[in-house]
Amino acid sequence: DYFENSRRATLAQRQWAIDNPRRWRALGPDVWGVSAGDGPADLELPVNGELRRFWTYAGRGVGADRMVDDGTLVPTALGGSVPFAPEVTLPALLALRQRYGEHLYGRYGFLDAFNPTFQFAVAVHHGKVVPGVGWFDTDYLGIDQGPIVAMIENYRSGLVWRLMRRNPHLRRGLQRAGFTGGWLGQPAPP
Secondary structure, three states, X not given: OHHHHHHHHHHHHHHHHHHOOOOOOOOEOOEOOOOEEOOOOXXXXXXXXXXXXXXXXXXXXXOOOOEXXXXXXXXXXXXXXXXXXXXXXXXXXXXXXXXXXXXXEEOOEEOOOEEOOOOOOOOOOOOEEEOOOEEEOOOOOHHHHHHHHHHHHHHHHOHHHHHHHHOHHHHHHHHHOOOOOHHHHOOOOO
């Protein structure tokens, strides 16, 4: 089901960071979050003795047949996954804020992305390189802030899922697409 699939994907992403097969700097149990987002630059630079590709904006991710991974992390990947695995996402969000403070978190919450490995003295497309810490975007994106706020509230109160389950158009669309069981098998809440 959707919930369990999302939970497993969240835990798998965290495990990828713990295993850190590409040996990116700082990745681990509390520093992770792969998703689409801004990045430092479109270029290749040496990391751990091999040439690595970096991107500005990219739909980052790792799969069996495709890898777009340059060490750039996106906090919304954690925030958007809070309802599925709060035991790992909430501590990670707190750790990101504590560890990277003013460089990653500001007036409107988390900035779009950061890359602890990218500490090169080169021109970046956007954002800034903080010596000894890494690259940090300087943009807040509504498409990132929205899922963080919505999913934390959903975890806290269930508001988003309650509203979704009451929407007759959404229910009918899912049923026409062939989805069954779970909450679709129950009467719509009032």
